[in-house]
Amino acid sequence: MRSFASDNNARVHHEILEAIIRANDGDVISYGDDVYTQRAIEKFKEIFGKDIDVYFVYNGTGANVLALTAITKPFNAIIASPMSHINVDECGAVEKSSGCKIITVPSSDGKIRIDDIKKLLHAKGVEHHSQPKVISITQSTEVGTVYTVEEIKEITKFAHENDMYVHMDGARIANAAASLNKSLREITKDAGVDVLSFGGTKNGMMFGEAVVFFNRELSKDFKFVRKQGTQLHSKMRYISAQFEALLSNDLWLKNAKHANEMAQYLEEKVKEIDEIKLTQRVEANAVFAIMPRKAIEKLQEKYFFYIWDEEKDEVRWMTSFDTKKEDIDLFVEEIKRAMRDF
Structure with missing residues (x-):
């Protein structure tokens, strides 16, 4: 996973x-x-x-x-x-x-x-x-x-x-x-x-x-x-x-561009979920969002990620050079499922 x-x-x-x-x-x-x-x-x-x-x-x-x-x-x-x-x-x-x-x-x-x-x-x-x-x-x-x-x-x-x-x-x-x-x-x-x-x-x-x-x-x-x-x-x-x-053949740039693009794709998908609030501009490869604590706990049963701010129930989701759109699609489905339960 x-x-x-x-x-x-x-x-x-x-x-x-x-x-x-x-x-x-x-x-x-x-x-x-x-x-x-x-x-x-x-x-x-x-x-x-x-x-x-x-x-x-x-x-x-x-x-x-x-x-x-x-x-x-x-x-x-x-x-x-x-x-x-x-x-x-x-x-x-x-x-x-x-x-x-x-x-x-x-x-x-x-x-x-x-x-x-x-x-x-x-x-x-x-x-x-x-x-x-x-x-x-x-x-x-x-x-x-x-x-x-x-x-x-x-x-x-x-x-x-x-x-x-x-x-x-x-x-x-x-x-x-x-x-x-x-x-x-x-x-x-x-x-x-x-x-x-x-x-x-x-x-x-x-x-x-x-x-x-x-x-x-x-x-x-x-x-x-x-x-x-x-x-x-x-x-x-x-x-x-x-x-x-x-640093050869722009590998550093290709990796970074892909990670950033995957964060933007995740941002677009998460924006479709009304109950989730994005808290920072997505400019690199990180997405920060606030969602109900019970939904966070449910989602963490399937996916590992960090709670950034415990008081605000703010989470951090990171993408990398090898993150795929299919990975994000599956993740977003689990987010929606967790949100429906609470």
Whole structure:
């Protein structure tokens, strides 16, 4: 039975598996000094330009933690959305490792805005307060919305004018680029982002993420930060080979486009059910909805998915690169059946 809980639940794309198998041939030098890693880094440079630094890590938490640790000091503060992954779903890892305080600003749609960030700058220069140093945004956001290029540029301009950096949690960066019909470079480097956590796992890879520095002044010591942060993979070729495949022949884009289209298809089907209220714009590969708790419980007997907000009975349904229309049709029939029972 198809799960609509998370794109993490999806299988590995067959082209990624084939790349791993091809890499599994003989001995190569470990810790990234291999041809697979060099080719994968070149793929990133083809997309973002030669003047970047790229480091591969195991997972998204590792990417976020190390990226933010590398560009802050323990007395700094990181500004983020209250629903951001670094604030909610990483068990305090960023604060523990960086020593920084995460300060959240209000958000109902996953995005944060300059008017709210401005209110925190009174602390700058005051020795009694954590010093704001990084604005961290998620693209696409935790509720499936997407920052426009103009919105990102506004944030990065404000950050740089106030001696701050911008970190982007791009666990679903591919879905955002597909949604905006923009290149990966346009929504990151060209928009002024300093460092990006580039996601692969949610878009068809088995494991592995990348930390991409567009501001190379910030990456000088990152190889030591990565090692000390336990994210240096000895058999690096198995991460690198996946990224080489993902970034070849627009596989990353094809996967993301399909996931987004399936979310839009699910949205269309759910809109036909009057008793269900959609709560967020469907811009990437997530659908958020409110439905009766009894119907949720009935539906969960057949399908695995998460309740996003217990108080509001709001659920999250995610689609992935291998979700099919038939999967959604069956799911919607079960939704209707659960709603009829209550």
